[in-house]
Amino acid sequence: MYSEIVMDHFTNPRNAGVIEDADGVGEVGNPQCGDMMTFYIKVKDDTLVDVKFQTFGCVAAIAVSSLVSEMAKGKKLDEAQQITRQGVAQALGGLPPNKMHCSNLGAEALSLAINNYQEKKGGAAASPTHGNQESEVNS
């Protein structure tokens, strides 16, 4: 079953909520279980000064979100990108094997939020937006 650390984060999640003017947002879903996780970050001097999350998911997913938000807060972006699902599971005192995918969601959503911030900052050069070219050659 779940460790005491998991139950603590599940019953008393840290940093739950939304950052309205977030610098980066990352959302992931697991198609198998249908659970969803969104991370919001605020960045200053390449450091995560605030991290919040919204999670619609299982006990493990909520505990993972809470723990990842705590682990990430105050870290440099490149350090935060190194948070892995194994590291998360370990910090939670272990997860049942069939719940390891839940820890993956946390690391991935955070990583996507950081990528989102970096894309915005870099002018989105690496990710062209759809529909920004109007072609009117149909006459």
Ligand code: FES
């Ligand atoms: S069962 Fe879906 S995230 Fe845990």
